[in-house]
Amino acid sequence: MTTTTSRGRGRGRRRAPTRIERAAGRAAALQKPRVILALLLLLALTSVMLLDGYLRAEVGGDQRVRTGASAGDVPDEVLDGGPVLTFRGGRATTVSVPDKTIALTFDDGPNPTWTPQVLRILREYDVPGTFFLVGSMVSRYPDIVADMVRQGEEVGIHTFTHVDLSYQSSARVRREMTQTQLALAGAAGITTTLFRAPYSSETDAIDDYSWPVYKELGEDGYTSVFVDTDSDDWKRPGVSKIVQWATPADGKGASVLFHDAGGERSQTIEALPAYIKKMKAAGYTFTTISGVLQQQDTAAGDAPGTAAGQRAGGLQAAHRRASGVTLYEGKALVAAVAVAEWTVPALSVGLMVVGVAVMGRFAMMLLLARRHFRQRNRRRFAWGAEVTRPVSVIVPAYNEKECIANTLKSLAGSTHPIEVVVVDDGSTDGTSEIAREAARSLGMTDVRVIRQDNAGKPAALNNGVRAARHDIVVMMDGDTVFEPDAVHQLVQPFADPEVGAVAGNAKVGNRDTVIGAWQHIEYVMGFNLDRRMYDLLRCMPTIPGAIGAFRRDAVLEAGGMSEDTLAEDTDITIAMHRAGRRVVYQEHARAWTEAPGSLKQLWSQRYRWSYGTMQALWKHRGCLTDRGPSGRFGRVGMPLVVLFQIVTPLFAPLIDVFTAYSMIFIDFRASLLAWLAVLGVQLVCAAYAFRLDREKYRYLLMMPLQQLAYRQMMYLVLIHSCVTALTGGRLRWQKLKRTGEVGTPAGATR
Template sequence: MSRAGTRSGGGPAAAHRRRRGRRLPLRYLLPLLLLAALSAMLLLRGYVHSEFLADHRVRPPTSYGEVPKDIRAGGPVVDVRGAKPTSYRVPDRTLVLTFDDGPDPEWTPKVLDKLAEHDAHAVFFVTGTMAARHPGLVRRMVAEGHEVGLHTFNHPDLSYQGVSGTDWQLSQNQLALVGAAGVRTSLFRPPYSSHAHALDDATWPVTRYVGERGYLTVFNDLDTKDWERPGAAEIVRRAVPDEPGAGAIVLLHDSGGDRSQTVAALDRLLPELAERGYAFTSLTEALKAPSAHTPVTGLPLWQGRVFVAAVAVSEKVTSVLVTAVAVTGVLVIARFGLMLLLSATHARRVRRRGFAWGRDPVTRPVTVLVPAYNEAKCIANTVRSLAASDHPVEVIVVDDGSADGTAGIVESLRLPGVRVVRQPNSGKPAALNNGIAHASHDLVVMMDGDTVFEPSTVRELVQPFADPSVGAVAGNAKVGNRDTLIGAWQHIEYVMGFNLDRRMYDMLRCMPTIPGAVGAFRREALERVGGMSEDTLAEDTDITMAMHRDGWRVVYAEKARAWTEAPESVRQLWSQRYRWSYGTMQAIWKHRRALVERGPSGRFGRVGLPLVSLFMVLAPLLAPLIDVFLLYGLVFGPTKETVAAWLGVLAIQAVCAAYAFRLDREPMTHLISLPLQQILYRQLMYVVLLQSWITALTGGRLRWQKLRRTGAVETAPAAAPPRRRRGDPAPGSAGGTGHDTEKSILR
């Protein structure tokens, strides 16, 4: 849809526009910043969930010639911080319960409750990914007197990580701990470790390096293997030292799966061994050593807090996005199902034998208005197509202050029934209202100056006016310059999105927009609603909503085809769709009172406005999340499920697109570019809509914008005569109004 032009002028108004123009780049920047923030949140979420960094390799046992014998034969606590490696055992009648892999939001609180119930302390070896996601549980551990140790950031076998990888695992684990509880720890347990005597030539260098970094490495004496879920009684048996009264470090888990048996085992283990004289303490209490915790202050503390806060935000944002994707998926599928159902019903209705809008076909003359602003490259083709109409027409070209000789070109054609009305540059609504004032007939067709009609277009467009309740008719706008990739994408959009939608809205009696490229109005209806309004940038949507609220019926004439020149560059497409989406928002806001009104206005307000708001303003803003999560799934996983879901959505869209092309009798070849359109074109439309939202919410104003035209659409493309379908009206019947539309081409 082209717009008639921009208002020009100088003085204070021009200065104000220049000031607004200087602020405009911020509106282009804000959508990009929002996308960048969203991407950062998703990347952080993937980072803390270890969905692309996790290394699940586990090195098999190897030789142990390099491991000191006294270390392999010593206790479970290995200290390599001094000149000579040393190991320690816990005293008799002392059990140090250690829990790995947490904290878990379901099981860690239950473990802590049991420990508090029996006045026992323990050591929790937390991973950075879990500590960052559940910092409150780490704070509770520290506050209740338990010790916290490091278990790496995302649980890899450090023998595969090297020096830099090990440093990264330790530093990120400490960062999460500092952010969660404000402390650093000197305790460390390597993943996939067991007893000290299991140290070999691959794992000993890791233990030595970690010790040089200031950590005590904690192995275990007793491994309950509670992850096997052998039963609470068996877990208790494995947690009790074989030698009566001996001390031990016991390995348990508070995360990684169903830990109900571990919790049940604690309920038996703690009181039974307490009766035997055992104490359940933290490691440093058992060893009579200084606390493993060191309070952190200053910049390191704030770095940790910022990290944990960012993780919390990313978790919440992702949860909201997942819900939004689910809602969007349901809406998309429901919309497609509704479109298919109602479009099929619409097609059967208008093509069934004997269908007619009224008792007699409409044959009276029609006024065609062509608002034109600098349309020198297109206007001759437009006017010639109207002169070839098989319906009697009066053509009024309203020249809206063109500076390229548009009016002179029309006059030089000397076509009968065509006249030019000149006016100063005032904008498209003013041009159309001026044309209405000069119109001689009670039926008015409006089109754009870059559009070409078929000979039968006007006739097909005005037939619904045989029904006196019809106040306006939307035609079938089609892309004429579809040979480029951008043109092909818009062609798919026009056939699938616009025209399939119009069939659905026609059946629901809440058509939102009569396209500026091809629409017809009853003059009485125009006068009753006050003509074309300048209140919004989408005067076609505005007037359509006004028609509904005034009680008029607005219908869709699929055979009234108009071939328009679509934008041929991304910049022009952006400009056009930005104006459309912003204008649609303006029109919805202008007619919002219809939601609470009675009669026809209330019906449109409670049916049409919610559908338009949902499908044209909200859902398109959420639809790209499907592609965002496709990329997320490809990077972070699960890849197969993600690809399958995306292909499923694409398949549904392909079915709808193919059906829409079949209804419009269009060749299917352009659907080859549908997958690429869904990946690239939809993102562009998303950013445009987001920019429109920002403009609306910030109180910005958008000017009329003129797209550069090339005159690429010279005539309506010739179509092969279609096969007659059962139920199609024969040429000359009441439903066909005298000619086969598909055979009518420009000559």
Template sequence: MSRHQRLRSAARSGRKAVPPLRFLLPSLVLAALMGMLMLRGLVTNEVFHDSRVAESVDKTTVPRHLLTGGPIVDSRDGKERSYRPADHTMALTFDDGPDPDWTPKVLDILAKHDAHATFFVTGSMATRYPELIRRMVAEGHEVGLHTFNHPDLALHSTTRLSWELAQTQLALAGAAGIHSSLFRPPYSSKASALDDLTWPVVKELGKRGYITAFIDTDTDDWKRPGVDAIVKAALPKHPGEGSVVLMHDSGGERSQTVAALDRLMPLLEAEKYRFTTVTESLGAPSAHTQVTGFPLWTGKVFIWFASASVVLMPILVALLAVVGGLVLARFALMLLLSALHVRRTRRAGFSWGPPVTEPVTVLVPAYNEQECIANTVRSLAESDHPIEVIVIDDGSSDDTADIVEALALPWVRVIRQANAGKAAALNTGLAHASHDLVVMMDGDTVFEPSTVRELVQPFGDPGVGAVAGNAKVGNRDTLIGAWQHIEYVMGFNLDRRMYDVLGCMPTIPGAVGAFRRSALVEAGGMSDDTLAEDTDVTMALHRAGWRVVYAERARAWTEAPQSMDQLWSQRYRWSYGTMQAMWKHRHALLERGRAGRFGRIGLPLVAVFMVVAPLLAPLIDVFLVYGLLFVDLGKTLLAWLAVLAVQAVCAGYAFRLDREKPWHLISLPMQQIVYRQLMYLVLLQSWITALTGGRLRWQKLRRTGEVEAAPVVAA
């Protein structure tokens, strides 16, 4: 039993044609990509960033003793207490870090003076620079929380507060294996500034086990007032008085802070001051607790993925630039070369050579096509070119063969064979063909009266071995049909004009193609090595030295899949089969003559425009969603509309060349949002199948016979 027989037998046994989890792997890949972008946005403060600052309000609910007490507020266990640092003790605190440029300089100065300090870090910065958190802890400094994204918590819900705390603790666990019970709210200052908006935040922090550290002295170093001004502001107002001093080791250019710190510490050491952490200045235990087990490894995984997301972003941006360049290059090539093709083939007096009038054999491989086979054969009866028709029934389990025989047309033969696959059916038809010119079509396709005649005229050139016809979507009145109609006219037919000019047509469509029988024999006939036998044989013809061209007037009307499930099945087979064919004919890259031309021009173009670019194209949509949600809605939407406009121009030009009514282009924006995503998933799963060594079954589509006759098209 052949491979196709086994696959089709399995399909008939009741197994679904497409596994229900077909979206799972590619969807997970895209979801992971979006997740990495969001994670990168979190750690770079793009996602959920909020720079609003609450205005001061009344202080009616704040206990009076806190407003006049020390800078350290403890509201744990429901009791509100405040504390001051011991005399001759200075708790240097640094906010907003760690920063790769300035934090190491601050740590170096502290080490030089054998001093400790407290760093109130944001989770986003700790995630990006975990090595600095580890150094702080290793050198005896204290780490406190300053939220993850630095929002004013007075303007946010307790849910946002919970998230900010949890994510920052996760970052500390992953960076240094610690949690901290010390917290400083963003945009806070002295305890005396507490009001009815900020006090509920402090109480909520107390309920969660946190001590809130405010300040005695603000150096305003973030304003860069000068080294002298920072030193002066940091000095205690009263000799010997303990204090908590605010400085910054991140958030901007901090050279003045570093210089002021190096000058300040010797001055205060001379006055017998000790530089300690916040908890040491109170004589309290350290705010750090060690993290072990699952929370520790969760933090490490978080840090690893966050670091990877930051590294990944420049790569993704570069790939986005590549795919953008490829898309624009493809559009430019299609427009330019399609115009050249039209100018060449539509000029007055153009011909391929002497008119071809000899009879033609039309091969119709059919497997369970009872709904549409009669329409196919009847359309051939209207042909204005002499033909014989051979319908090869490939082991159908329905009445396909009986229907054809009941038509009782003298020039139609039916050959029945056990199921062996489409390639085998076509080879059977070739063996019984009476003529040297052979046309191949699908059992769900109808021809116009002139299709066969137009299709064989290029054989007036003795170097032409095969001709691609113009496949049209017949059932285009549904939304899915309209999307495929746009794809056929814009993608397939513009591509074929381009490849014709370049002399490297990669595929003769199974719905409408013509071959010299001698060329097919030389190329080895139809092969079942791949699931895209039409692409396989076309590449083989190039390698055998034959020209493959495009006949735009040879129109065939095919029944496109009418559901997403059927469309997935068809495109999955096409994309996977194309990859198989490219791999099979990869040696054309090193061959000479026409084979080498196809190998060095055709194969790279197919790889770039049909595999690599579509595979990377989801980046456009991923960045679109990311930009709309988290960056700049207006600019992102404008960029997307610009890309859509370029596509609309190409589509409009393609419709004009094919003399199609443009009203179907109304659905182009929706096609880009929905249909294109499905094609991405199809190609992505094809890649996954290829890379994992999976095998894909032949997918038989359900037909309705909706395309009964070829529509009338203007000359």
């Protein structure tokens, strides 16, 4: 055993921060804002979807939902009065529609199919109408409302979500009214004083539940409008019935109810011209609700009236010009809804494409993994003549005092002749001393411990490659333990002269915790199943740092392990492809590694992995136009990595958000079944991966929880990495805390 030191260290001085510690400090200062930005992006998209769902509370039939309630608190003059209820001077007053007069009203709009047809009929017959609009529909179809107001029609509020206000809190009532006023302001630049409650009918139906609502709104200046003649067109009884039911008896005036939304309204569209012609022939005139009030004022000598209740300038008397904050907030609401209306359908199409791609990937993984397993496990399969010559095992180590002894102990039991090169990358915890003592106690004579100033893992690996005595170098992490035959199995593919690098089978050793079990599932399914597929396609993107082997000359020809990226394992693997070397997966070479034991450490590790992968792909983007093996990776491997390791996972959280959206706002049962079906497909893939790796299935019981919790964190990590990349951020190596709980392979539990 020998020890080499690259540079001596002074004593008696305060230790200066290492390169990693300094870089980690800088990264930590920049990391939090980017995490916040990533979360804000996801939150913004979620908010857009929630807004869209809130607006999609579609209006159904306007049938009454409550009858027979007490009306002891309602004044008799209101119960027996006309259909227009005002609170002028603080006193409840009802107004009836004059004889031979029709106040034509429409509920539940606007609707993009039926409302324009109603407006066309009113314009054709020169008849005014009063439309009681649902705020959510106004915000979705603002152009229709703007046309309505320009045409001279009158509008009123029918709440924002078509909810029965009788059972709502005072705050909810005010919110429903305010939101609808904002929608009107944003759509047509006006507000209104007219209100009709959903599920209301004639004034004699007012009860002790609804009366406080009308009083409260009356005190706020609203005029509540009821019905005294109902066409019941929502029942679709036929055109003749609609016309008949909408006709007042004995020449009386009436507030007549039709619907321009809330269902299929073709009978309404057909009945409306016939009704107008019939009533005009009978000597009736048409007006708005404001017109009714102005006629009453004129009759009382209060004020002169104008046609259809309009003020000078064509604005209906019930309308007010929106200005100031109300106008700007209204326009902002309409703009936000427009974004939501565009985003959700586009998202639906995009997620459908992603879903098809994911299902296609699962199918391809299963087929190619099965083919790979059967090909590599045939009785007569061999890479060539058995490789028995010694190899060099390089162990980069930085503050690995908890793990380095176990690592060397596992190498001491290797069935293949090896030399071990431990490169201490400026450790401050006595790693090199522990390594020397462990090698001495284990009787390992061919172990060298090289110390260098802290320069990072790539520099440590390069130092080890230069110091290696053999033509094949095995690289492992300082927290990893090898099974006895791992090295022997790992180097057998080098019997094929085309092979330049080999990826081993990394296993999670600390899998008995929840986080460890989640990572165990990911390693077996997400990593090793992928590697089988990539192996057959000859476009393996990454040789794991925990267990991988290279031809020494190939590494040196590629310029060594690059410090350009944080994913030096991905970087060197792509470099192997570009140099025309074949990269394969050896499933029988197993190593046990200590996975991060906390969510914080897991975030740090995966953040570095995903960001480093992006760096490596960008660095080697030139292979997209290369020829030969390099071009093969560029046109097969790189698109697969980008699609399935960046793009698809980036959209995957939206699948979950969209699933929740569908459960809440569309169809809970169908959405739940779809989610369970996808989970079932993933379980099948995971079970097959576990079978190939001869793992116990009990860990799959954690998979549903993994999908609900662990996977979401991985999505956020990827979003965080993308934000860092797009904002030009730089990330450096961050040391993970180790416990040393992964012992020798014999002690690892499957």
